Amino acid sequence: MTLETVAERGLVLLGCGKMGSAMLVGWLDGGLPAGSVWVQDPYPSEWLRSSGVHINDGFPRNPAVVLIAVKPQMMGEALPALAALPKDGTVFLSVAAGVSIAAYETALGDGACVVRAMPNTPAAVGKGITAIIGNARADAADMDLADTLLSAVGQVVRLQNEGQMDAVTGVSGSGPAYLFYMIDALAAAGAAQGLPEDLAMQLAKATIAGAGALAESAAETPEQLRVNVTSPNGTTQAGLEVLMAADGLAPLMQATVKAASDRSRELGNG
Numbered sequence: 001m002t003l004e005t006v007a008e009r010g011l012v013l014l015g016c017g018k019m020g021s022a023m024l025v026g027w028l029d030g031g032l033p034a035g036s037v038w039v040q041d042p043y044p045s046e047w048l049r050s051s052g053v054h055i056n057d058g059f060p061r062n063p064a065v066v067l068i069a070v071k072p073q074m075m076g077e078a079l080p081a082l083a084a085l086p087k088d089g090t091v092f093l094s095v096a097a098g099v100s101i102a103a104y105e106t107a108l109g110d111g112a113c114v115v116r117a118m119p120n121t122p123a124a125v126g127k128g129i130t131a132i133i134g135n136a137r138a139d140a141a142d143m144d145l146a147d148t149l150l151s152a153v154g155q156v157v158r159l160q161n162e163g164q165m166d167a168v169t170g171v172s173g174s175g176p177a178y179l180f181y182m183i184d185a186l187a188a189a190g191a192a193q194g195l196p197e198d199l200a201m202q203l204a205k206a207t208i209a210g211a212g213a214l215a216e217s218a219a220e221t222p223e224q225l226r227v228n229v230t231s232p233n234g235t236t237q238a239g240l241e242v243l244m245a246a247d248g249l250a251p252l253m254q255a256t257v258k259a260a261s262d263r264s265r266e267l268g269n270g
Contacts, residue, residue: 010037011067038058064091113135115134116162
């Protein structure tokens with residue numbers, strides 16, 4: 001299935017909050033006609049109202065893709081509306097955290113082609129990363145289509161099994177929040193050393209963003225990049241001795257990702 005087929009048959013977006021909106025912006029910018037998109041959302045934003053898509057206007061007869069982007073706790077209300085849609089040739093693509101493929105198969109029927117995805121919020125600026133896994137009905141073409149759609153907002157990786165999705169949630173799904181908190185903490189630490197708060201925040205934001213961009217683009221590993229900036233007995237080494245202590249950042253990140261992954265498993269188990 002190609003994007004031309006999606007434009008011809010239509011795409012349904014169930015829920016258009018921050019994540020749904022970010023993806024919709026990417027698709028429209030990429031050439032998907034607004035008239036080929038049907039959005040179901042109880043509280044459409046002003047931007048959505050002005051985008052030209054169909055809003056709360058039913059469904060196309062045989063949509064190519066149904067993107068499920070509602071919050072997990074609203075899934076029980078949202079899924080029955082989809083059960084009546086044709087299953088043959090439609091890809092049901094979910095970006096809801098903690099909702100398993102089996103849950104969708106139960107709600108939609110065994111014949112449904114389901115692709116589960118875990119994006120993250122940097123998708124809003126085209127810098128997201130999304131992990132995907134499909135059920136037995138999702139063939140190579142279906143996975144390629146999901147990959148193409150989600151690539152509109154960043155990178156896409158494919159998982160070997162659905163069990164990996166909880167760890168993905170703990171690392172990249174929840175990960176931006178960890179970094180946002182780190183920015184706040186770094187800025188506060190700078191202010192504590194005498195910097196004006198606004199300057200400390202500017203330095204912290206640019207440092208985290210710049211280091212991330214360098215880590216992604218450089219040929220060296222993050223470990224080597226760290227070594228490159230660490231002079232013996234210098235200022236960076238002094239700071240790293242605190243972060244790399246036995247009770248420092250590494251065990252804290254282990255506990256953080258485990259807590260988020262465990263919560264993802266709990267959500268999946270109801």
